Amino acid sequence: MTSDNGAAPQQDVLLHTSALHGSLEDASLSSMNFLNEIAQRYPDAVSFAPGRPYEGFFETDLVHDYLRRFEQYLREEKGYDEEQVRRVLFQYGRTKGIIHELIARHLELTEGITVDPDSVVVTSGCQEAMFLVLRALRRDERDVVLAVSPQYVGFTGAARLLDLPVLEVAGGDRGVDLESVADVVAGARARGLRPRALYLVPDFSNPSGVSLDVDTRHALLDLADRLDLLLLEDNPYGYFSADGERLPTLKSLDTKHRVVHLGSFAKTGLPGARIGYAVADQPVTGADGGTGLLADQLSKIKSMLTVNTSPIAQAVIAGKLLTYGCDLRRANEREIALYRENLERLLDRLARHFPPEGGSGVSWNVPRGGFFLVVTVPFEADEKLLETSARDHGVLWTPMRHFSTDPAALCQIRLSFSLVTGERIDRGVERFADLVARRAG
Amino acid sequence: MTSDNGAAPQQDVLLHTSALHGSLEDASLSSMNFLNEIAQRYPDAVSFAPGRPYEGFFETDLVHDYLRRFEQYLREEKGYDEEQVRRVLFQYGRTKGIIHELIARHLELTEGITVDPDSVVVTSGCQEAMFLVLRALRRDERDVVLAVSPQYVGFTGAARLLDLPVLEVAGGDRGVDLESVADVVAGARARGLRPRALYLVPDFSNPSGVSLDVDTRHALLDLADRLDLLLLEDNPYGYFSADGERLPTLKSLDTKHRVVHLGSFAKTGLPGARIGYAVADQPVTGADGGTGLLADQLSKIKSMLTVNTSPIAQAVIAGKLLTYGCDLRRANEREIALYRENLERLLDRLARHFPPEGGSGVSWNVPRGGFFLVVTVPFEADEKLLETSARDHGVLWTPMRHFSTDPAALCQIRLSFSLVTGERIDRGVERFADLVARRAG
Numbered sequence: 001m002t003s004d005n006g007a008a009p010q011q012d013v014l015l016h017t018s019a020l021h022g023s024l025e026d027a028s029l030s031s032m033n034f035l036n037e038i039a040q041r042y043p044d045a046v047s048f049a050p051g052r053p054y055e056g057f058f059e060t061d062l063v064h065d066y067l068r069r070f071e072q073y074l075r076e077e078k079g080y081d082e083e084q085v086r087r088v089l090f091q092y093g094r095t096k097g098i099i100h101e102l103i104a105r106h107l108e109l110t111e112g113i114t115v116d117p118d119s120v121v122v123t124s125g126c127q128e129a130m131f132l133v134l135r136a137l138r139r140d141e142r143d144v145v146l147a148v149s150p151q152y153v154g155f156t157g158a159a160r161l162l163d164l165p166v167l168e169v170a171g172g173d174r175g176v177d178l179e180s181v182a183d184v185v186a187g188a189r190a191r192g193l194r195p196r197a198l199y200l201v202p203d204f205s206n207p208s209g210v211s212l213d214v215d216t217r218h219a220l221l222d223l224a225d226r227l228d229l230l231l232l233e234d235n236p237y238g239y240f241s242a243d244g245e246r247l248p249t250l251k252s253l254d255t256k257h258r259v260v261h262l263g264s265f266a267k268t269g270l271p272g273a274r275i276g277y278a279v280a281d282q283p284v285t286g287a288d289g290g291t292g293l294l295a296d297q298l299s300k301i302k303s304m305l306t307v308n309t310s311p312i313a314q315a316v317i318a319g320k321l322l323t324y325g326c327d328l329r330r331a332n333e334r335e336i337a338l339y340r341e342n343l344e345r346l347l348d349r350l351a352r353h354f355p356p357e358g359g360s361g362v363s364w365n366v367p368r369g370g371f372f373l374v375v376t377v378p379f380e381a382d383e384k385l386l387e388t389s390a391r392d393h394g395v396l397w398t399p400m401r402h403f404s405t406d407p408a409a410l411c412q413i414r415l416s417f418s419l420v421t422g423e424r425i426d427r428g429v430e431r432f433a434d435l436v437a438r439r440a441g
Numbered sequence: 442m443t444s445d446n447g448a449a450p451q452q453d454v455l456l457h458t459s460a461l462h463g464s465l466e467d468a469s470l471s472s473m474n475f476l477n478e479i480a481q482r483y484p485d486a487v488s489f490a491p492g493r494p495y496e497g498f499f500e501t502d503l504v505h506d507y508l509r510r511f512e513q514y515l516r517e518e519k520g521y522d523e524e525q526v527r528r529v530l531f532q533y534g535r536t537k538g539i540i541h542e543l544i545a546r547h548l549e550l551t552e553g554i555t556v557d558p559d560s561v562v563v564t565s566g567c568q569e570a571m572f573l574v575l576r577a578l579r580r581d582e583r584d585v586v587l588a589v590s591p592q593y594v595g596f597t598g599a600a601r602l603l604d605l606p607v608l609e610v611a612g613g614d615r616g617v618d619l620e621s622v623a624d625v626v627a628g629a630r631a632r633g634l635r636p637r638a639l640y641l642v643p644d645f646s647n648p649s650g651v652s653l654d655v656d657t658r659h660a661l662l663d664l665a666d667r668l669d670l671l672l673l674e675d676n677p678y679g680y681f682s683a684d685g686e687r688l689p690t691l692k693s694l695d696t697k698h699r700v701v702h703l704g705s706f707a708k709t710g711l712p713g714a715r716i717g718y719a720v721a722d723q724p725v726t727g728a729d730g731g732t733g734l735l736a737d738q739l740s741k742i743k744s745m746l747t748v749n750t751s752p753i754a755q756a757v758i759a760g761k762l763l764t765y766g767c768d769l770r771r772a773n774e775r776e777i778a779l780y781r782e783n784l785e786r787l788l789d790r791l792a793r794h795f796p797p798e799g800g801s802g803v804s805w806n807v808p809r810g811g812f813f814l815v816v817t818v819p820f821e822a823d824e825k826l827l828e829t830s831a832r833d834h835g836v837l838w839t840p841m842r843h844f845s846t847d848p849a850a851l852c853q854i855r856l857s858f859s860l861v862t863g864e865r866i867d868r869g870v871e872r873f874a875d876l877v878a879r880r881a882g
Binding site: 012013014015016017018019020021022023024025029032033050052053055058059060063064067071082083085086087089090091092093124125127128131135136137138139154157158160161230256257258266270271272273274275282283284285286287294297300301303304305306307308309310311312313316 | 453454455456457458459460461462463464465466470473474491493494496499500501504505508512523524526527528530531532533534565566568569572576577578579580595598599601602671697698699707711712713714715716723724725726727728735738741742744745746747748749750751752753754757
């Protein structure tokens with residue numbers, strides 16, 4: 001076909017990734033795609049791979065119940081008439097969200113975090129909250145952020161979209177190595193860079209499963225103050241303590257607005273609502289000398305990114321909050337018990353298959369809750385081995401090398417115990433032991 | 442309070458916008474905030490300002506009905522068992538979305554657009570779709586995009602978040618000035634820049650109300666081909682034709698993958714679902730030589746931005762699509778009729794108050810549908826005048842200067858006729874005429 005106007009023949013558009021954003025050529029993204037793809041190719045494998053919440057308690061009627069509960073709240077607690085109820089649920093709405101008051105109540109009740117609801121920004125999943133904060137903090141190419149290693153890939157991915165470098169900080173046994181934080185900040189400043197914030201998951205971290213003890217939390221807040229660094233506290237797993245102990249969040253200890261608290265309802269509410277939030281109560285002064293909240297700056301960015309978060313999706317989460325008196329620990333009693341059982345069973349089966357005296361060279365950490373633990377094996381655990389594991393042994397896991405540049409990670413794997421239960425755990429560990437035996441033999 | 446370790450006293454965090462992303466200091470964002478704020482201060486004013494769909498047909502039960510309808514579809518058409526239904530609705534899901542097949546069916550039926558469902562990316566509102574496309578296309582500081590003037594602020598906002606310059610192209614009476622497109626592209630290339638795409642709303646544009654005729658559509662496709670430019674076609678208002686004529690979308694005329702089609706269900710489905718999509722069937726080759734779809738590149742970006750779009754929100758829109766046989770024109774018969782009446786009434790009242798022989802110096806364009814028209818007045822229409830208009834005359838509108846650098850825009854205002862109906866329109870035009878009389882007198 002030639003063009004109507006006698007010009008050169010029309011050509012089909014053909015783009016090349018080298019003409020698109022650099023993130024699209026990153027090896028890490030291809031790796032994540034490979035992990036997803038292998039899970040699809042071996043659907044019958046026992047999978048310790050995904051960090052998804054347990055599905056067995058989902059009920060379709062719940063969505064309807066939760067929506068009705070929120071409608072009732074709007075009528076009875078907020079005093080809205082039917083027209084207002086419909087407008088809140090269906091029309092374009094407040095950029096920062098419509099369930100901020102319930103989230104603030106929930107944070108006060110279950111996390112000891114007392115904040116003005118106006119400092120809460122409700123987002124399309126916690127991933128958007130991370131992006132909003134990073135977009136606000138990256139002014140130009142001198143800005144950098146820090147993240148505790150091993151790192152959550154969602155955070156590094158959001159930073160990558162902004163061409164924002166993430167400097168790795170050692171995690172170690174305490175969950176964050178404070179000396180490493182100070183060293184990385186000093187090194188960056190010496191190179192003319194501006195370290196803006198440190199990202200971490202203080203409770204049952206993804207992927208390591210490690211938690212910070214109380215002393216480390218206080219020491220980290222002090223250090224952040226001395227270094228003039230914000231802390232980005234991501235808290236998806238806090239409720240899922242195996243021993244019932246709930247350590248105070250960094251935000252609840254924060255008297256100086258050092259902490260931006262990132263919340264997710266994907267594990268405690270319903271993943272399919274895709275509702276997260278940021279608590280950003282930092283004061284911000286503008287060119288006009290007026291002072292507002294960082295939340296309002298995030299809101300401006302959100303207005304250009306997703307406009308506002310679906311009020312219908314927000315209503316589902318609000319309905320669940322209301323049903324349980326804003327206490328999602330109560331709402332998750334069955335889940336908390338199940339994840340504890342899973343963790344205990346997984347630890348038990350690992351101990352049976354790899355006894356200390358057996359000389360297998362296999363070891364693992366013992367998290368106090370959450371979704372993940374890390375196994376160290378006496379050989380490299382890469383994508384090729386994962387494929388062998390899936391094909392020949394029917395068991396899936398995640399190579400730790402995706403989360404860290406630490407050489408130790410080359411021989412480590414992440415096992416998730418949130419989605420797989422009971423005898424599937426036994427079978428999975430058996431199969432994993434077969435893989436280890438074959439690899440060692 | 443002093444720090445525990447004897448270091449300098451802890452200070453409260455205080456951020457300054459000069460240390461945050463430049464978009465947060467933009468005058469345009471402050472302007473949008475001013476417009477929202479003034480609407481809140483004068484809630485009783487007749488408002489021709491917001492581009493929101495009519496609210497009178499919202500019904501809370503519909504959300505439940507639509508959700509049930511989609512559940513039924515999963516069971517009956519997809520053959521899913523209850524566990525699969527629950528997983529699709531509630532668990533993390535496919536990054537590109539779960540209603541892509543229904544969207545493809547809808548595009549085929551009502552827009553004459555035939556695409557592989559795999560080229561559809563379902564997004565958290567059309568705003569996210571714009572951001573994904575722009576993020577993919579901006580590799581570095583040499584990349585720029587073009588937009589027809591006057592411009593939709595959502596597009597310029599998304600570009601601003603990426604530090605991606607938007608070059609203004611003249612719109613003129615035909616909706617796009619092709620010479621201007623060629624000139625701007627040539628000029629940019631001469632400066633070493635890479636013009637990647639031209640953004641426009643071909644049907645009943647926001648804010649001008651202007652549509653491209655069929656010849657212009659063909660000519661624009663040819664030109665894009667010759668200039669090797671992508672076209673970003675945004676189509677929120679296409680159904681809302683006042684005279685019943687529906688011109689072919691650019692995408693339906695596109696035989697060479699020149700067009701990325703951006704869709705929104707905010708006006709045709711339900712704003713509160715926040716569901717939009719991109720049709721991105723452009724072939725993309727990677728470093729490995731393999732070829733995929735641009736949609737898959739957008740999906741990778743989405744995985745780092747919002748992970749996936751709420752399946753519950755998607756289900757609501759899918760339920761509406763299914764209820765009306767994937768024909769949202771049928772679903773919107775009442776809305777289409779109402780917007781036509783509103784437009785006719787607004788034109789009639791304008792003609793009564795500002796007769797051609799009256800010498801008022803007030804004129805306006807006559808769109809063939811959509812939500813907006815543009816009025817030209819014989820004085821500058823700025824924020825100060827808007828405040829006067831709201832306070833003293835009880836009528837709200839939007840200064841066109843927010844959408845264009847064209848000096849003509851200084852004396853123009855946008856009137857939206859989607860949310861205001863019947864006698865409120867009469868009253869609004871009356872009040873506006875009072876403002877004009879006062880300003881002229």
